[in-house]
Amino acid sequence: MAQTVNRATDLMSDNARRPKTNLQLPTSAKYFFTALVIGLLLLILAMGAKALRDAPPAAIQVSTQGLTAAQHQTLQQTMGQQPVSSFFTTNLQALRDIAMGLAWVDQVSVTRDWQQGIVITALPKQAVANFGTERLVDARGAVFVPVDSEELTRSQFATLQGEINQAPVIMQQMQQINDWYAPLDMRVEDIILTPRMTWLVRFDSGLRVIVDNENTAQKLLNLSQLLTNQLSTRREEMQSIDLRYKNGFTITWKVVEPKAEVSE
Template structure:
């Protein structure tokens, strides 16, 4: 074999060596990628069955309990994993707990849930067996968890927000005179009757907030002048255009009497 032929042969062998080395390297890369893909798939398949093991409950919750929330989550987590758990379903079920108003749920990697809970804010008893929240919405919840004083309202559910609006308008007027509004009741014809903490009843009649406020202010202007008489008010009829009528509670040996104001 001549020198020129030998050189060509060596070049061919060198090229052939690089070719097969490249093929081998490429093959190893493919195998490595397939291996990683298999492992990632295996890991994801295992993660699908990963249970929810940590729970963080935050928010303003003076009435709902951790036990109620955990009970709902326990029922769901028995059949659901961290990934398969439907957070909207969790939210809806938690909002069905009587004292809970709003819920926001989000996942926290790798196996936790963060639940933000906002309880109802009751402002009054409604028709004795239900409650009214600060948005004028009627809701039902165990009233034995209420520890603070609340007024009593009664009327048709569809006017509950109007009752709350009227209460908020009347409250400061009465409070400025040292009086506390304890009850509001509406008749089927939406005539307003207000009861004070001392038991005095004020008949405000029908009308909007402005009309009721005018009638109440008219009475409060002379209220302090009525007290020194040593008599206790039974009820005051404020439905007159330019005045009101006072009915006094019966004293021992007396009969009830009316007085125009």
């Protein structure tokens, strides 16, 4: 038994003393295989680039969601005229910028879809008032020409007038006036900001108000309070009110036609 253990120990010692054999490739073979791998990678890249260049142009689809028929047709025609490359190489941001360039477009999303191609989803601006006679304006004061001219005939819209770059200011002023005069059941029907920064306001009740650009908000707020209290019983008799005074205002009263006498 002791001899067997000793022999096993000797064998293990012999194995431990034997030098390990390492298979080493010649340097030239290493260079060859490295060059082969690099060549294959370059070939794959070149073939991929050629495939992208030779791929047919991507199809552009405009979603109908949220658009009228006229808006969809206009956007589809505009985007269909744009040069596009393949499905993978088409510049989506460039297409989005083109769609956003249409004044009536409010938001745009451009995505890749395996089945449809390049899909463009757009939302139009929502008009809340007319701006002059040929444009509309949204709640943020953005002025735009609608696709369908019939949108300009909405009688429920108030009309804003002034310089286009002043549209946000005019819109904000109208919204503020409507808030102040809502308890009087009065809403702005027309509001004009002249080049001299004079405000002309006509309410749906027929009352017209003119005010300058000095303490405009305070004057209009004070007037709403006077019409609610001291002048409440005579509102129907007023034709116009001029607030362009530092310490007061003037009222133009409606002319009451005398009743004709009827002889029997």
